[in-house]
Structures are given as C-alpha cells and as structure tokens.
Amino acid sequence: MWTWFHRLASPPTFYRFAERLAPWLLIAGLALIGVGVWQGLFVAPADYQQGDAFRIIYVHVPAAALSLSIYTAMAVAGAIALIWRMKLAEVAVVSAAPIGASFTALALVTGMLWGKPTWGAYWVWDARLTSELVLLFLYLGVIGLNQAYSDPRTAARACAWLALVGVVNVPIVHYSVQWWNSLHQGSTILSAEAIANPKMAPSMLKPLLMSMAGSYLFFGAVWLRRMQNGVLVRERRAKWVRAFAGQALLAEGSNARPGMAGPGLVEAATPRQGRQDDADRGRGA
Amino acid sequence: MPRLEVHQLVVSRGDRIVVNDLSFSVAAGEVLHVLGRNGAGKTSLLEVLCGLRRPDSGHIAPQPESRERHWIGHKNALNPVLSALENLEFWAALNGERIDDPRAALAAVGLQKAQATRPSGQLSTGQKRRAALARLVAAARPWWLLDEPLAGLDVQGLDLFAGLLAAHVGGGGAVIVTSHQPLPGALATLRSLNLSAA
C-alpha cells in the first residue's frame, strides 16, 4: 500500500495513471448524472408537500455535498503537502479550489431558486446559508492566494495553510442545521438517523444517489485532468515531460500513431500551454 | 568545534537549480571565501547553511545549531526607528544572549556614542553595515556566515573587518564569507571556493 502510494506520488507515474483513469471517471460520471437527473426530473413522483419544486434537489444536494467534500479533500491534500512536502499534493490543493468554488456557487444558486417557492424567500441569514457563503469566500481566497505568488510551490503551500485553517468551517456548515434552529431542513441522507430510517421514498432516493455518485466521479475526472496540467507545467523542464512532449509532437506530425499519447497530453505539453499558464499567474511570458 | 562537511548539496530557487552537487568542508580556524558571479548561488548557499532555506538534496553535517552560527544577509536587520544600540540589545534579548557591554561592541566596529544612539535609519549605508557586524562581536558564536559583508564599507571599514576576521579565526572560530572583491588583510587560513567554476 505504502510503496504504491509513494510510486503514485512521482509525477510521471501519476500522469500515466491519471491519463488512464480520467476518461473512465468522466464517462461513468456523466452517464450517472444524466440518468440520475433524467429520472429525477421525469420519472420520480412529485413530492407530497412541495410538488415539482423539490426536483431541484437532484442538482442542489450533489453540489452542496461536493462543496464540502472538495474543501475537506483540499485540506487533507494540504496537510500531506505541508508534512511530507509532496509536490503532487501541492498540485492537488490548487487544482481542487476552482472546482470547489464552482460547486459551492451552484449549491448557493440552486438553493436560492429552491428557497423562493418553498420557504418564500431567496435568501435568509440562517446558519447553513451563511456558512456556505463563507465557504465560497474561502475558496475564492485560495484561488486568489495561488495567483498572488509567482513561485508556484510557494503559492501552493500558502494555499495549503489557508485550506487547513479554513477547514474548521466545514463541520460548521454540515452540522449547522442540527446545532442551531435553522430554516434549512435537516439532513435527508447523510445522518445516522436517516440511514437507519430513510427519509425519502425509494423512487425519489435512487435518482438522487445516482446523480450524487455521478457528480463525485465527474469531480474526480476534472480534478485529475487539472492536476495533470499542473504537474506538466511544474515539471516542464523535466526529462520525462520533454520526452512525452517530443513523442506527442512526433505522433501529431507524422500522424502515424496518434494513439501513442492521448490528445490531452498534446494539448497540455506543448510550450504554448505552459506559457499560457504563466500568463494566467500574472507573470507574463 | 567539529569540522563542517557539506556533501553533494543541490539547491534550487523556483525551478532553477542554483547550487548543483557541491561538496566542501570547513574546519575551526578557517575562512572560506565563496566566490562567483551574480546568480552563481552564493546567497542561496549561505541561506541553506543558516537554516533559512531547505536544500533539494545533499547533506550538511553537523548543521550548526542556531546558537552556534551567526548569519548576516544582504539586509542589516536594523529597525530604522530604533538606534543601533537598541537594535543590538533587542537581538541579544531575543536570542537569550547576555551582552556585558553593548557600547563596547559598537565601539569595536567604529560606531561612537552619537552614532549608536540615534535612530539607525539616519545612519549611512556603511554605518548600518557596521552596526550589523557589531552583533558578531557582541555574541560569541563560533560560526560566522556572512553574505557580502563588505558592501558599503569604506577603507577603514575594510581594515576593521579584516581585524575582526583575524581575531575570530585566531580564537578558533570559522567563517564562510561571500564577496565579489578579494578579502582585505592577509589570512594564512584563507581558502576560496569558486561557485562559477564548479
């Protein structure tokens, strides 16, 4: 287990591993999301209380669950990056932040759209909503901090510290509906009580679980892809990247064996892409 | 004092390797003069030796502990609002060192009372450098790691520095010093290490 872990932490091994895994995660994730959302919108019955308005749950709940999971994952990767100084974990931290911010924003927007018809208000300052908004700002802080440093390693490690300190907000978001009397309803699927005694009819629950699982797989695929790009940019001077890039260009030029390297590799490994990333960081080419 | 052995040291800054596979050793009573053009890695080397920067690989044995080494970088670590005397006393208190006569230490680097008690922001570049060097005199630590200590010093300052070096290595201390120019004074135990050539 440990040797496997260590080998995976080496950038070229990770790159090849991710190259193989990401497409499958993406296909499986999109398929599950597709079926889950389709069943949720058209097959599942309307709710006895909320009617059709409850169907936004099939987007809102996966997004909200991911917003918390991604931040937790970022903090774990951050701890690994800081304790063992592992380059791959640093890349993992900064790669996850924009995805997490997107899911958090999605959870907030869908929550507001759900709140208006059911509660009667788009926004209330209750503990769940406020702490989720704080979570969005924490993500934005990580993204901004990453761009403030010109050295990517320093930037990533600063982000790791911020992720670690900010992670105290995650249990607050999750337990806010239990700790405080809140307008937001309690947990339908993610609490001990709910697991023992399901709070959702099976015909409604199944699509929800599918779209949730799909969202996690989709996140996995996007995260791996972003990490691959991050690794390539950081290691652009390393022999293995040059060898890869050479191979890829060769394959592209002769058009003989396009299968030698995936299209993602060609895209990301050409110098153009590397410079673009530098420009993103505000350093200029 | 054990010999300092540096073995196959690799240091990078950002994604540029600045010190590549460097090995050398320094013994008590020696002065190692580290030479090299700009960007050759002199500053990074000293930062690694003083514990400010982490090497990519290689090892240093034994790494001098913080109470055994004194590093002076490009900046003088003088708060401009406080006087040279107050700065000296602050660093001694921070490091838990007792100075019997801080004024004597400042006098030893050529700062008289008037210069030692006015806000150090008003001192000239050379005087500030002297105020920083006074810390070496005040705290008796065996390892001196000096990065461009001659910058801004006048002729008297250079002589004074040569005297400090000679006294320190004469007393069994060791010095690793970087500079572009030849070190002043004649030291029998002077060795050089050219980073550009390595």
Place this chain on the structure above:
Amino acid sequence: MTKRNQRLLGVAALLIGVGVAATLGFTAFRKNMMYFYTPSDLAAGTVPVGAAAQLGGLVEAGSLTRGEGLKVEFRVADCAKNVAVRYEGVLPDLFREGQGVVADGYMTAEKVFVATRILAKHDENYMPPQVADALKGDPESGKHSCMPFKAVAANAG
C-alpha cells in the same frame, strides 16, 4: 529549546486550544442560540414584549382564520405549547395547516405574536402523495414532526 521540545509544546498548545474551544462551544450550545424561538420559549417569557424575534413551529390544524383582505390569524405550536400569530400579507405557497413555519415579528402584551414575514419550513422527508395519503391512517406519520421545534428551553439544561 530543542526541536523535540518545540514540537511537544506545539502539540500541547493545539490540544489545549481545541479542548478549551470545544468546552466553551458546547457550553454555548446549551444556552439559547438559535435562528428562531419556539412557542414554549415565548410562553416561558424568554422574549420580552416588543423585541424583534423569530418564531418557529407548526401551524396548528384547524386554527387558521382569514380576515378581510390578506389578514390571517393562526396558532403556531411545538410539542408542548402554542401561540397565536397575526399576519397581514402574502403567505408562501407551502404554507398550510400542519406545516412548519418561521415567522419574523414581535410579541405584544396580549401574548399575540405579530408577524411581519412568514417563511415556510419544510422538513427533510420526501415522498410521493400516494404514500403520504396511505400514511394518513397513522396520525403520527406523513405529517410534519414537531421534533425540529422542540423547545430549546427543555434541552438548555
């Protein structure tokens, strides 16, 4: 101080910090700390007359009376007490008897809660209408639970 001692000191500080914070945090949870008050809190006189407060509870079945225009009166109950609520305005779609609500407003001297805004609070149960109808036979199921509105005073200890 050696590196080892420094690390021990760090771990000790960490444990003390988290321990003290947890103790104080849980003490806070035992005190009154919430987005809304329950009818039992209001009955116990926790909220002074005229103070801005939020009330949460279930709309008592059969208590809703409509006045002229948009005026309504109903009673909001938790598992123990209930309180009369007066409101003028548009009610949310999900507002109905037996359903959870959260109301912004204040208590009057006559022990009536005057609401300025009513929000519907739905619970975490989802089921098709047929299932809900089937559960109607059992008075305890398919209806909103009063548990989320349990009097905070009761568990304030």
Place this chain on the structure above:
Amino acid sequence: MSAAGAIFRRELQIALRRRAEWAQPLVFYGIVALLFPLGIAPESPALKTFAPAIIWVGALLAALLGVERLFRADLDDGSLEQMLIAEVPLALLIAAKLAAQWLLTAAPLVIASPLLGYGLGLETGPVIVLFWSLLLGTPTLIFTGGFAAALTVGAPRAGLMLPILVLPLMTPAVIFGGGAVRAAAAGLSPEAPLYFLGALLALSLTLLPMAAAGALRNALG
C-alpha cells in the same frame, strides 16, 4: 519566554516613536462610527439597531488596517529573516508580536467602545455586553489578520488579497460579537454568543500563531 518579552517591548518602543502611525486606526474607527449618525438621522431609533454592526464592522476594519503592515517593516529591514532562524519558536515570536499589536490597535477600541455605544444610543446593559464582546473578539480579529498577513507577506501583489482572505475567517467573530450585543439590546441573554467568542478566542490564540509561523516560513523560504 524572555524572547517573547523582548519582541513585545520592541513593538511598543517602535510604536511609541511612531505615535501618529498607530493612532490612525483609532481615528479611522472614531470617524466611521461618527459618520453613521450623520448619515441616518441622529435621533432616529434605527441608529440603536445599527449600533452593534457599526461598532463591530468598525473594529474589523481597524484591525485590518493595522495588520496589513504587521510584518512589512521587519521584512524590509531583514529582521524577519533573523527571527526565522532564531532558536526561539517562531510561533511564540508571532504571538508576542500580535499581542503587542492588539494592545496598540485594538485595546484602545475596546476601552473607547462604551463611549461609542452610548453615543449611538445603546443602554447600559448592551454597552457592557458590547465591551465584553469586543474584549473577547478583537484578539481573534488581530490573530486572524496576523495569519492572513503572514500568508501574503512574500507576495508583492497581495495587498488587495488581504481583505479577501481575512473576511471569511473573521465573519464568525463579527456574527457572534454583533449577535451578543443585539441579544442584550433585545433583552435576551447574550451568554451563548459570548461563549462562542470565547471558543474562537481559544482556537485563535493557540492555533493561528503556529499556522502563521508555517505560512511565514513558506513565504520567505
């Protein structure tokens, strides 16, 4: 310990000679609090409802102003690097520096807060709660700000980053601080939010100096 004392004394010594610089946040805070009655009508009852928010947001902004230059001077003159390689734990030095910072920028605000509270029309009960909430909450603000300043000190274009980093981390203190005063003004018990402020204080005093030390080493390494 004597090292922490040394750095604490030095901060006060420097501040004493740069009085105008240190008075700025306090003046800023006073002006902000003064502008509100002028903006809303001075005799308006709304002023009383806004008072907790005005005072707490003012304290937050004042903390933010002061903390921005916390490590800047030490970075510029090279003192920060010497502190990094000193034998004393860096977290301890940072804690001492932040304690001095609190005494210089936040303590005057805490002391002046009853005056401001009365000025904004609060009764004696809420004013006492206001004082306690600021006493418990401002160290959290300063320590959080110190952590954020440590995160950004090595980045030349981080100036604008600081508020973005600091605000989400500071919101709990403002929510509970303002909440305590609001509860007291409404005649309710302010105990719960005050306990929360205490919990936040315990966490920030012990954990944030260590995190700040790590961030500082990273930013300069």
